[in-house]
Amino acid sequence: xxxxxxxxxxxxxxxxxxxxxxxxxxxxxxxxxxxxxxxxxxxxxxxxxxxxxxxxxxxxxxxxxxxxxxxxxxxxx
Amino acid sequence: xxxxxxxxxxxxxxxxxxxxxxxxxxxxxxxxxxxxxxxxxxxxxxxxxxxxxxxxxxxxxxxxxxxxxxxxxxxxxxxxxxxxxxxxxxxxxxxxxxxxxxxxxxxxxxxxxxxxxxxxxxxxxxxxxxxxxxxxxxxxxxxxxxxxxxxxxxxxxxxxxxxxxxxxxxxxxxxxxxxxxxxxxxxxxxxxxxxxxxxxxxxxxxxxxxxxxxxxxxxxxx
Numbered sequence: 169x170x171x172x173x174x175x176x177x178x179x180x181x182x183x184x185x186x187x188x189x190x191x192x193x194x195x196x197x198x199x200x201x202x203x204x205x206x207x208x209x210x211x212x213x214x215x216x217x218x219x220x221x222x223x224x225x226x227x228x229x230x231x232x233x234x235x236x237x238x239x240x241x242x243x244x245x
Numbered sequence: 246x247x248x249x250x251x252x253x254x255x256x257x258x259x260x261x262x263x264x265x266x267x268x269x270x271x272x273x274x275x276x277x278x279x280x281x282x283x284x285x286x287x288x289x290x291x292x293x294x295x296x297x298x299x300x301x302x303x304x305x306x307x308x309x310x311x312x313x314x315x316x317x318x319x320x321x322x323x324x325x326x327x328x329x330x331x332x333x334x335x336x337x338x339x340x341x342x343x344x345x346x347x348x349x350x351x352x353x354x355x356x357x358x359x360x361x362x363x364x365x366x367x368x369x370x371x372x373x374x375x376x377x378x379x380x381x382x383x384x385x386x387x388x389x390x391x392x393x394x395x396x397x398x399x400x401x402x403x404x405x406x407x408x409x410x411x412x413x414x415x416x417x418x419x420x421x422x423x424x425x426x427x428x429x430x431x432x433x434x435x436x437x438x439x440x441x442x443x444x445x446x447x448x449x450x451x452x453x454x455x456x457x458x459x460x461x462x463x464x465x466x467x
Contacts, residue, residue: 177348181393182418184351230310233303233339236346236393 169214171223172242175232176207207237246271246464248289251317251333253278253308258294258330258441265441265453266291269461278311288464289326290317292333294386294439304347304389305335314340326370326464327433331387334425334435343426343435344402345394347387351418355388359450360438361413362424366406369427371434374459381452383438385416385424390437392419392426402426409434 177183183205190204210231212223223241232239248271252259263273266289274284278297283290297308308314314336321327321342329337337343350356359382364375375381394402399421402408410425417437425436440453 181348182351184349184353184391184418188353230302230306233306233346235338235344235395236348 169216169218169244171212171214171218171220171244173210173212173223173227173231174207174240174242175210175227175237176205176239177236178238181236246289246461247284247287248273248291249276249283249287250274250291250293251276251278251313252293253295253297253311253336255297255299256293256295256332258332258439261439261441262291262293262330265444265457266460268444269457270465271461276313278308278313281312281316283313283316283320287320287325289328289460290320292317292327292329292336293441294331294333297332297336300332300389303335303339305332305337305339308332308336309339318342321428321433324430324432326460328371328460329433329435330439330441331385331390331437334437335389337433337435342433343428344398345392345420345426347389347437348391348393348418349389350387350391350416355386356390356416357384357386358416359383359443360385360416360424362410362438363413365408365411366427368406369409369431369434370460370463371427371456372409372459373463374455380413382443382450383410383440383453384442384450385438387417387437390417390419392417392423392437394420394423405429407431410436410438 443450443453
């Protein structure tokens with residue numbers, strides 16, 4: 169079983185990498201990019217029976233820093 | 246004064262920290278991250294700079310979960326003193342010993358230079374060697390030093406005089422130019438600049454010497 173965790177900086181926390189990517193896209197001629205946010209994806213291969221609650225606990229304790237980051241868990245796939 | 250310097254895989258300022266502490270008379274023990282306990286009778290625990298666990302996941306995140314950090318949390322809860330410099334500051338925030346977080350520098354670049362600072366308070370063992378308001382120059386060397394904290398916590402930090410140091414020329418985008426913060430009981434300090442790199446005249450800058458002298462005066466007397 170697989171879980172996919174997506175970690176993003178919270179809205180309102182400045183994302184300098186996203187800003188740099190946005191600026192690069194603009195200078196390459198891609199118009200209309202109003203915003204870029206860069207995050208990370210963590211794929212977990214899990215023993216059968218691992219619950220979403222357990223993955224959420226992993227996020228709270230390690231995978232995300234909830235002071236600055238939000239996370240989303242997708243189970244399965 | 247008994248001090249412990251924690252060593253994680255990837256720590257690289259641990260020996261500099263030990264040298265600076267020994268120079269003011271501390272009995273220093275190096276403590277490996279797998280040790281579940283700190284040496285008995287330790288007054289001050291220093292978490293040094295470096296790249297603990299390769300900065301994987303987030304700077305300080307994996308170190309914050311190590312066995313020795315759990316012992317550090319117990320030490321702090323008992324009212325023990327602790328100092329985190331650079332990566333050590335990142336570890337202290339990840340372990341939620343200090344509020345806020347250190348994000349990537351706003352300019353996206355690793356910054357390595359001597360940075361002018363203002364000492365904002367002399368009310369701590371770490372800053373009592375300076376007059377509040379005095380200006381000193383201390384080296385910085387980091388890529389993730391952009392101190393970020395929510396508005397409520399920031400006003401609490403300011404109201405309680407817990408900002409220890411501010412940058413005079415903000416090098417990294419840190420909120421309110423903050424370079425170092427104290428815990429609520431003022432016994433834990435986290436800071437991005439490296440006082441241990443400026444603690445001896447032979448290094449060409451001894452502005453950090455008063456930092457370590459202040460610690461020694463407080464803890465030898467204690």
